[in-house]
Amino acid sequence: MTVTLERPGPTPRTGPPAVEVKGVSKVFGRGDDAVVALDGVDLSVAPGEFVCLLGASGCGKSTLLNVVAGLDQPTTGTVDRSSSRPAVMFQESALLPWLTAGRNVELPLRLAGVGRGARRERARELLELVRLDGQAEKRPHELSGGMRQRVALARALAAATGLGGSGATEVQPGVLLMDEPFGALDAITRDFLQAELLRVWEATGTTILFVTHDVRESVRLAERVVLLSSRPGRVVREWGTGVDTDPEELHGDITTELREVISAHGR
Amino acid sequence: MAAEDRPVLTEDRESDGTLDVGRGLDALDTPTEHRAPWWKRFATSVVPPVVAVVLFIVVWQILWASAIWPEFKLPAPGAVFGEIGTQLVSGQALSIIWTSISRAVLGFLFAVIIGTPLGLLVATVPVVRAAIGPILSGLQSLPSVAWVPAAVLWFGLTDQTIYFVVLMGAVPSIANGLVSGIDQVPPLLPRVGHAMGASRAQSARLIMLPAALPGFLAGLKQGWAFSWRSLMAAELIATSPSLGFGLGAYLNYGQTQSEMEVVIAAIILILVVGIGVELLAFRPAERRILRARGLATGP
Incomplete structure (x- = not known):
């Protein structure tokens, strides 16, 4: 079963961003053992926008989500949220x-x-x-x-x-942070839940920041896909998924770039 | 926000298809619970132990009839049940059992009052855990009878001696049960609470304690068992008219009078009370708590 959702291009949104991440770095540990999980990440999410954070494992996308959620403090940088407290959904x-x-x-x-x-x-x-x-x-x-x-x-x-x-x-449409929420589900249930999430998003106007490592999922769900590099996590590139973009082409583009990011670690 | 831009036909067909798939998935994936009919549960849970007890009595009767051992070593089942019957009719049995049970329950309640905050402290304060955690686990393997001589010297032949021994038996089990209950809470649950803005007190009351309940209940159950056997040991060793006449004293009386049917009657009564409390109080509570969490298996 494939459900294709036709969406208009990103509607111009007004007002201050729902989430604004400025120069956020996160370092775990100290000295020689220190691991830089995030390095100078800037990200702004408009109210009502659906953004996917995409990256290979270890790219710090969950760390970034935790920082935005307020579950973790950034080492440097700031996170501004318009809504009082974003809600978090996990894989389990x-x-x-x-x-x-x-x-x-x-x-x-x-x-x-x-x-x-x-x-x-x-x-x-x-x-x-x-x-x-x-x-x-x-x-x-x-x-x-x-x-x-x-x-x-x-x-x-x-x-x-x-x-x-x-x-x-x-x-108050609020902000929803989702950390690979459909990662543990079988393919057909995942497909159904993706359609359901889009329906709920359209019905509620909630801002969604969605973490995934699945390119197809990100292209299907998001209005904007943000690719993070791994160790340290930095924003590499972002893509909009408006009406004029061909999902297959976009999927190809993002996959190529993601492979590039991953291969850089093998060299 | 995008719905109005979509062709109506596509939207309808699409959402209908999705809806059907969703309903199908819900119907197929929902776990079903099969509950056996009552007679089947009765046959699998009540019949086997009853048969075992009957068999045991039959073997006992045969051994007695074959007269391998003299009567004062192995009395007839009939004589033992006759002794229990006499005590029951005279009302003596109830008074003996009540003396012991009231002590055990009171001692157990004290142990809960002491053990619960102690367990909370050990589970949540790392320094306290490092300091007394190992001692608390060690105390669990120390038979509480070992405290009887010390308790007699400290408190004399009084009720305090008995309660002290019961507490030393039960408190470590209850505290350790709570500690392991809290340790086994999946770390995701308090994180979810934190993400939803739970304060420390709310998190403890609404998330940690209910999540730790199965482990705590296991600790309580073991604590009760330890209370009961510590009490029997204390009553058996520390006998005095001032301490009343409980099951331990009854057992001791049988030994001093060399009346084997009294000794065995006392053992049976101690066992019956232990099993009765387990079946009437702890088993139903445990079943309810585990079933609500989908953890209960079997009937």
């Missing part, structure tokens, strides 16, 4: 196994002190958005891997958007 769903799907989605709202009724209603909405209506009472072990990742997506949306645009407050 990381659902709490003793809570039902609904309670898992409620958890970020509970941590934020939202009342029971409001957060239950919001969890129901979000589960419906990821097509899991009626599954709120199931426990994670009663769900398939793909369904668990969709619960995790609903939970991340709850974390990123809070109660959504209820009442007079303006909708």
Whole structure:
């Protein structure tokens, strides 16, 4: 099954960037053992934009994501976020196994002190958005891997958007950081979840920064693909995926460049 | 934001196709749980132990009837169950069991109150772990009977002596259970909590403690077993009218009077109480906690 999504070119976006990374470096260890994971990375993501960070293993893309998430502090440089706290989704769903799907989605709202009724209603909405209506009472072990990742997506949306645009407050679309979230799934489930993610992104207007090592995935999902080099991680090049670009050609281009980056390490 | 730019037909066909695939995947990949009918579970879980007990009694009866050993070494099953029956009818058995159980439960509760914060401290403060972690594990392999002489010298033949021995038996198990429960929490869970903005207290209450619950429960179960056997050892060695008449004292009475059926009746009662608490209190709690996490196997 192939689902082709026709998207218009990057729509001009206004307002300050949702995420702005300036000159971020990250060094692990000290002295001779020091490993430079990131070296002077600049990256700006507009509100509502879908950006893929692409790179071979060890390129520090997860490190960059952790720095943007605030889970890790950069050695030098700054990270500015417009939204208060970006939500993170990992390769494993990381659902709490003793809570039902609904309670898992409620958890970020509970941590934020939202009342029971409001957060239950919001969890129901979000589960419906990821097509899991009626599954709120199931426990994670009663769900398939793909369904668990969709619960995790609903939970991340709850974390990123809070109660959504209820009442007079303006909708806060939030920022979603995804660290190879579909990496552990089989091909057909991954394909389905990619389509679902695009649908949810279009429905919510959330900003997404998506880490992957899969060129095809990045070309399919992102509006902009950013290639990182390995050790130290630097931004090598970026590509836009507008209407005029041919996905196959773009896939070829990016793969060539990625091979180039990887071969440089063998020399 | 892009939907309106798309040809309607393509969008419909595409989303319908995707939806069907999604529904199909959900239906195919969802794990199914097969629960055997009650009679099957009864046949596999209740029947085998009952058969084993019956067989054991039959062998015992045969050995007794063959008169290899004299009566005062191997009494008839009937004599032992007669002794238990007499004690039950007179109400004496209940009083004996109650004396012991109330002590064991109280001692166990104290051990939980002491062991839980101790375990939390060892699990979360590296210096404390380095300092007393090994001692705590070592204490687990020290039979708590070894504390009886010291306790008698410190506290005399009082209830304190008995509770002290019970605590020394149970506290290390409970604390160690909590430590290993916390150690086994997948590191991703607290990270997720942190990413969602959980404070330290929230993370402990809503993520770490529930995640550590299976390990903690295993520790509690072992702590109860250690409480019970420490109590029996203490009651057996430290006997005095001032200490009341529990199962250990009953066992000791059988030995001093050379009444083998009393000795064996006491052993059976100690065993029955131990197994009863395990089956009535710990097994259901464990099953509930493990099943909620999808960890329970078997019936």
